[in-house]
Amino acid sequence: MDQDTAQQIGGFFQKYPLRQYRKGQILIFSGADTEHVYHLVKGRVKQYDVSYRGDEIVVNTFKSPAFFPMSLAINRTPNPYIYEAETDVELHEAPAKDVIAMLKSNPQVTYDLLSRVYKGLDGVLERMAHLMKSSARQRLIYEILINAKRFGKQRPDGTLSGRINEGELAARSGLSRETVSREMSKLIKNGMLTYKAGRLTILNPEKFENKLSELK
Numbered sequence: 001m002d003q004d005t006a007q008q009i010g011g012f013f014q015k016y017p018l019r020q021y022r023k024g025q026i027l028i029f030s031g032a033d034t035e036h037v038y039h040l041v042k043g044r045v046k047q048y049d050v051s052y053r054g055d056e057i058v059v060n061t062f063k064s065p066a067f068f069p070m071s072l073a074i075n076r077t078p079n080p081y082i083y084e085a086e087t088d089v090e091l092h093e094a095p096a097k098d099v100i101a102m103l104k105s106n107p108q109v110t111y112d113l114l115s116r117v118y119k120g121l122d123g124v125l126e127r128m129a130h131l132m133k134s135s136a137r138q139r140l141i142y143e144i145l146i147n148a149k150r151f152g153k154q155r156p157d158g159t160l161s162g163r164i165n166e167g168e169l170a171a172r173s174g175l176s177r178e179t180v181s182r183e184m185s186k187l188i189k190n191g192m193l194t195y196k197a198g199r200l201t202i203l204n205p206e207k208f209e210n211k212l213s214e215l216k
Helices: 003-013 070-075 096-105 107-133 136-151 166-173 177-189 205-214
Strands: 018-021 026-028 036-042 044-050 056-063 082-085 089-095 160-163 193-196 199-202
Touching (some): 003 036, 003 089, 003 107, 036 044, 056 166, 089 096, 096 107, 107 136, 136 160, 136 166, 136 177, 136 205, 166 177, 177 193
Antiparallel strands (some): 018 089, 026 082, 036 089, 044 056, 044 082, 193 199
């Protein structure tokens, strides 16, 4: 998102109340209708389903300056997902009808939203391909890479580091926690990763990404 578009979006949502949610609080429940759109100012929100076994299946994670849930706002479709604060969050809450009116009158913002939707769709399709044809290790490496690139930080020594636990990786990869733990141990033993106190570090990001290609 370019700076001008970000300022337009931020300026629009600043007119509406600022809400704060603690980590773990639910913003939108599965099956619930919503008349609002949320604009993230700080933190992350995860969108997920729950399997018949009670396991979380994370389908998307929103970070600032995203606004959601646009499918519900535009299409008025039934909501099968739960939206939960993955960290402490701050967000503006605007009536859906006002957001839709803004999009209709502002082609630049609408184009940016469409661009991000298609980028997200490409990510979903890539994830589906990995789920359908990949081994457990490939699926785990893919999710670690995606998480590190979106939410991690590049350190001066070239390593890529971010916070995520085995349960969250299981929810994103569709693997059991036991499988994630086993495959993580192998990657750590092979010198690809370190994992301490919830912080996962990719020691050589380029080599780690090449590992995914080698396994295909």
